[in-house]
Amino acid sequence: KAGVTQTPRYLIKTRGQQVTLSCSPISGHRSVSWYQQTPGQGLQFLFEYFSETQRNKGNFPGRFSGRQFSNSRSEMNVSTLELGDSALYLCASSLTDGLAGNEQFFGPGTRLTVL
Amino acid sequence: AQSVAQPEDQVNVAEGNPLTVKCTYSVSGNPYLFWYVQYPNRGLQFLLKYITGDNLVKGSYGFEAEFNKSQTSFHLKKPSALVSDSALYFCAVRPSWKAGNMLTFGGGTRLMVKP
Numbered sequence: 001k002a003g004v005t006q007t008p009r010y011l012i013k014t015r016g017q018q019v020t021l022s023c024s025p026i027s028g029h030r031s032v033s034w035y036q037q038t039p040g041q042g043l044q045f046l047f048e049y050f051s052e053t054q055r056n057k058g059n060f061p062g063r064f065s066g067r068q069f070s071n072s073r074s075e076m077n078v079s080t081l082e083l084g085d086s087a088l089y090l091c092a093s094s095l096t097d098g099l100a101g102n103e104q105f106f107g108p109g110t111r112l113t114v115l
Numbered sequence: 116a117q118s119v120a121q122p123e124d125q126v127n128v129a130e131g132n133p134l135t136v137k138c139t140y141s142v143s144g145n146p147y148l149f150w151y152v153q154y155p156n157r158g159l160q161f162l163l164k165y166i167t168g169d170n171l172v173k174g175s176y177g178f179e180a181e182f183n184k185s186q187t188s189f190h191l192k193k194p195s196a197l198v199s200d201s202a203l204y205f206c207a208v209r210p211s212w213k214a215g216n217m218l219t220f221g222g223g224t225r226l227m228v229k230p
Contacts, residue, residue, distance in 0.1 A: 031215075099211075
């Protein structure tokens with residue numbers, strides 16, 4: 001079974017631009033979560049989608065948004081990029097809605113650099 | 116709100132010796148607890164989880180963790196460390212009663228195993 005895939009793996013953008021990152025979950029997984037990893041703030045939850053609905057959202061500004069498609073693939077978008085948005089963005093998928101305690105499986109991440 | 120503390124930024128251990136990576140948590144209600152490992156330029160890899168039941172949980176690659184409700188701890192252990200265990204380890208928590216896969220992570224502990 002293929003794991004979680006994320007594209008692109010690396011991105012370089014300039015301040016003010018916008019970016020879209022893509023995540024394909026493990027086949028059959030309906031939950032997709034996004035996390036931001038930085039040296040200063042560590043791993044922080046961005047948002048989670050389950051069956052195309054945003055279910056949870058972390059404490060990030062409205063410049064960060066996402067969506068999930070009917071095939072469970074997800075995209076996240078960051079508008080008006082700032083230098084502080086430079087980070088590793090990780091996508092994770094899980095089989096169910098979480099109440100059963102299923103673990104999440106992470107993709108390799110997209111490394112975003114904002115210049 | 117939940118939180119996780121990993122009090123040691125780095126743990127050094129000699130190959131063949133036992134290792135412990137510490138984690139304490141705070142969450143309302145019963146917790147779901149997870150350990151993940153991250154190798155350089157990779158996403159997070161699931162090691163083990165505590166959902167309910169036996170306080171000693173066994174996971175991948177010979178790792179185990181002990182859930183202690185009174186001390187709100189979930190320390191990761193391995194009887195005999197390998198050089199290949201050197202990596203960044205994350206403890207994570209979420210409440211069992213809440214739908215969703217949103218995880219709160221600790222700051223991470225770098226494990227260095229020396230030959």
